[in-house]
Amino acid sequence: MRSVGLDVGGTKVLGVLIDPRDPATVLAEDRVPTPEGGEGLVEVLLDLARSIAPDADAIGVGVPGLIDRNGTLSMGPHLRRMQDVPIAALLAERSRVPCIVDNDANCHAEAEHTAGAASGIDEVLVVTLGTGIGAGIITSGRLLHGAHGFAGEPGHMVVDPNGPPCPCGKRGCWEQFASGSGLGRLARDAASGGRLDAAVALAGGDPEAVRGEHVTASARAGDRESQAVLDELAHWIALGLANLVNVLDPAVIVIGGGLVEAADLLLPEVRRHFAGLVMAWDQRPPVPIDPRRLGDRAGAIGAALLAAQVR
Numbered sequence: 070m071r072s073v074g075l076d077v078g079g080t081k082v083l084g085v086l087i088d089p090r091d092p093a094t095v096l097a098e099d100r101v102p103t104p105e106g107g108e109g110l111v112e113v114l115l116d117l118a119r120s121i122a123p124d125a126d127a128i129g130v131g132v133p134g135l136i137d138r139n140g141t142l143s144m145g146p147h148l149r150r151m152q153d154v155p156i157a158a159l160l161a162e163r164s165r166v167p168c169i170v171d172n173d174a175n176c177h178a179e180a181e182h183t184a185g186a187a188s189g190i191d192e193v194l195v196v197t198l199g200t201g202i203g204a205g206i207i208t209s210g211r212l213l214h215g216a217h218g219f220a221g222e223p224g225h226m227v228v229d230p231n232g233p234p235c236p237c238g239k240r241g242c243w244e245q246f247a248s249g250s251g252l253g254r255l256a257r258d259a260a261s262g263g264r265l266d267a268a269v270a271l272a273g274g275d276p277e278a279v280r281g282e283h284v285t286a287s288a289r290a291g292d293r294e295s296q297a298v299l300d301e302l303a304h305w306i307a308l309g310l311a312n313l314v315n316v317l318d319p320a321v322i323v324i325g326g327g328l329v330e331a332a333d334l335l336l337p338e339v340r341r342h343f344a345g346l347v348m349a350w351d352q353r354p355p356v357p358i359d360p361r362r363l364g365d366r367a368g369a370i371g372a373a374l375l376a377a378q379v380r
């Protein structure tokens with residue numbers, strides 16, 4: 070069996086071909102730009118799938134946003150023109166093979182659960198810390214979709230009702246503090262307060278131009294102020310993870326997304342804060358927090374795996 074998985078990101082769509090019996094081995098891959106606002110997305114997905122494998126048996130698509138159980142996009146930040154479009158049904162009609170569309174972090178979780186950092190574990194929380202925050206929850210060995218398909222959006226748990234505004238319309242969502250863009254905001258706050266000179270120098274001397282990568286580079290070089298900003302980020306990450314563990318009781322947490330590039334700096338601090346935030350830490354088995362194993366193809370691999378399951 071040959072299954073194509075397509076991962077729709079903010080700037081590009083990554084496609085892979087796998088045999089679901091050996092999902093970690095990518096047989097072919099290609100990528101195309103994400104169309105502006107999602108205009109013509111179904112055609113773009115179909116063309117990419119055909120160019121990767123004209124004879125695919127199934128097509129899966131991972132999309133950021135809320136996807137209902139029928140594969141219709143209810144809300145997607147990068148894909149405004151696709152709102153309320155039944156993407157899965159249109160793709161299936163055109164391709165004449167089974168198609169699924171699921172949330173991109175759900176696809177990540179499926180891949181890491183099947184062939185990555187949580188292989189063989191039935192209770193798993195996968196959290197992607199990128200520009201925003203996504204999550205996929207595996208319970209009893211299966212993805213949790215909720216009543217409408219919208220489960221697993223902890224990035225919009227409010228952790229500070231007076232916090233900064235979020236594109237979702239609320240204030241103080243977790244992803245405003247604990248994501249890549251959260252790191253950028255923490256860094257600019259520190260830089261405009263006169264801290265973070267080393268990172269500001271890397272950004273060309275402009276405090277407003279400081280980004281997460283400048284902070285991680287100067288922290289890695291031993292700069293204490295940059296390390297303090299990363300520690301603040303680690304505390305926010307740990308706070309949200311502890312809240313989720315109190316609700317879900319996973320056996321393991323797997324971290325994906327762009328911030329995983331700084332896992333060596335961040336995860337030891339996240340684990341330290343986490344231990345002080347989870348309920349009854351001393352009276353429960355430890356919950357490991359591990360980086361993803363499948364890299365940035367995880368979303369596409371997971372989409373292909375989910376598509377293979379509907380046959």
Ligand SMILES: [Zn+2]
Pocket residue numbers: 224225235236237238239242
């Ligand atoms: Zn929000």
